[in-house]
Amino acid sequence: MVQSVENLYSLVRKMxxxxxxxxxxxxxxxxxxxxxxxxxxxxxxxxxxxxxxxxVEFRPKxxxxxxxxxxxxxxxxxxxxxxxxxxxxxxxSEWTVVLQRVPHIRTAPLDRxxxxxxxxxxxxxxx
Amino acid sequence: xKPSFEPRDSPDIDxxxxxxxxxxxxxxxxxxxxxxxxxxxxxxxxRAVRTHESQFIGLTESEIERFFDDQRGHxxxxxxxxxxxxxxxxxxxxxxxxxxxxxxxxxxxxFRAAHKLKxxxxxxxxxxxxxxxxxGVATKIVAAxxxxxxxxxxxxxxxxxxxxxxxxxxxGDVLGIARELIDSIPA
Numbered sequence: 001m002v003q004s005v006e007n008l009y010s011l012v013r014k015m016x017x018x019x020x021x022x023x024x025x026x027x028x029x030x031x032x033x034x035x036x037x038x039x040x041x042x043x044x045x046x047x048x049x050x051x052x053x054x055x056v057e058f059r060p061k062x063x064x065x066x067x068x069x070x071x072x073x074x075x076x077x078x079x080x081x082x083x084x085x086x087x088x089x090x091x092x093s094e095w096t097v098v099l100q101r102v103p104h105i106r107t108a109p110l111d112r113x114x115x116x117x118x119x120x121x122x123x124x125x126x127x
Numbered sequence: 128x129k130p131s132f133e134p135r136d137s138p139d140i141d142x143x144x145x146x147x148x149x150x151x152x153x154x155x156x157x158x159x160x161x162x163x164x165x166x167x168x169x170x171x172x173x174r175a176v177r178t179h180e181s182q183f184i185g186l187t188e189s190e191i192e193r194f195f196d197d198q199r200g201h202x203x204x205x206x207x208x209x210x211x212x213x214x215x216x217x218x219x220x221x222x223x224x225x226x227x228x229x230x231x232x233x234x235x236x237x238f239r240a241a242h243k244l245k246x247x248x249x250x251x252x253x254x255x256x257x258x259x260x261x262x263g264v265a266t267k268i269v270a271a272x273x274x275x276x277x278x279x280x281x282x283x284x285x286x287x288x289x290x291x292x293x294x295x296x297x298x299g300d301v302l303g304i305a306r307e308l309i310d311s312i313p314a
Contacts, residue, residue, distance in 0.1 A: 037188055066165045066191065067176050067184040084185035098185060105181040 001063045001070050002044055004085060008072060008095055008110075009047045009058065015112045016049070026050045036062040049119070056122045058083075069093050076122030083110060083118075138216040140305050147206040147298055154202060158195040165191065206298040208282040211275055214305040218255050221312060234262035234313050252276060264311045272308045275301060 009029065019025040028048050035041040039062070047058040056076035065071045068084040072095075082098040084107070096107035097114045108114040161183055164176060176184065183191060225235040226242045237258035241249060249255065252273060260269045274293060278301070281290040 062187055064165070065185050065187050066161065071185045071187075082185055086184075101182040103182075104178060105184050 001042075001060065004070050004093075005044055005060050005072060008083070008085075009045065011095070011110070012047065012049075012058070012115065015115050024051065032059065034060055034062055036064045039064055051119075051123070054123045056119060074118055074122045076119075077124045079121045081118040081122050135216065138213045138220070140210055140213050140217075140302060140309065143206065143209045143213050144298075144302055146209075147202065150202055151199070154195065154198050158191075161191055161195075162188070203298050204282055204286070207275075207296060207301045208279060210298065210301045210305050211279040211282075214272070214309060215251055217309055218251065218259075218312075219249070222249060222255055232262075232313060234258060237262055259308075259312065262313060264308070264313070268307050268311050271304045275304055 013020065013027060016025050016027070020027055026049070029045045030048065031043050032046045033041055034044055044060045046060065049056050049058075054076070056074055059073050059075055061071040061073055061082075063070050065084065068086050070085040072083045074081040074083065083095050084098060085093050085095050086107075087093050095110040097110055097118050099106045099108055157180075161180060164180070165188060183194070186194070222238050222242075225238045228235070229239070238255075241254040241258060245254065256269050256273060260266060275296065277290060277292055278296055281288070281292075
């Protein structure tokens with residue numbers, strides 16, 4: 001899970017490279033503890049993105065999640081957006097953004113556009 | 128399937144209870160199925176997740192527990208409401224029948240007097256329950272049912288305030304109270 005989460009953060013940093021270089025977005029990681037049934041407590045990095053006064057955190061939720069290999073929540077003042085890592089038909093596992101849960105789950109592959117939408121959802125809307 | 132908006136001729140609290148027990152069993156079975164699938168971890172067979180279960184993908188066990196607790200809570204609230212609404216229907220049908228049949232017993236006389244005074248604007252508490260009490264139904268039975276009217280009001284209006292019920296209720300409690308009142312209606 002730790003490796004998988006670090007790969008996700010690398011991907012996010014890569015997608016936001018221009019904004020990070022221009023200092024529009026600042027990034028830091030910090031360690032957090034996750035406790036799961038059957039797994040116990042372990043330490044795993046969380047990622048924090050700051051855009052002006054706005055802040056969102058990528059917080060791993062665990063590996064014992066239904067039908068997925070892992071989950072990270074993007075938590076902000078506006079909303080929480082879920083990322084799940086799922087096995088694709090080609091056998092590879094990819095991170096996807098959960099767009100809706102009901103009536104049926106709808107996800108989008110994590111790319112620059114879906115990340116932007118997810119961050120906009122997680123952050124408070126501009127007044 | 129479209130819901131039927133036809134009037135029910137013979138509302139019956141036992142059928143509400145059978146529906147509740149069946150739904151509770153369905154919720155329990157679904158909960159167990161989801162936990163079985165969760166236990167497979169990331170090796171899960173995607174075909175094991177049924178269409179209506181796709182909303183659970185990515186949820187942790189405690190989130191799934193909360194979901195099913197909510198399902199049971201909704202089911203219990205709705206069942207209590209349905210039991211009380213069905214009991215009201217039974218009482219109102221009794222009221223109309225006794226008024227129409229012009230029976231000479233004490234309860235029928237009281238119902239007719241209320242109908243003469245208020246026409247179609249008969250109130251459950253002031254007219255029907257009061258008449259039942261005056262006609263000899265045990266005070267504690269009527270009082271117990273009156274107590275549930277606050278619960279019914281709270282459920283019917285979306286539970287957006289903290290109700291002063293004076294006690295807690297389960298669907299079993301409400302069934303018992305409703306059954307006792309229905310069984311006490313003089314023949």
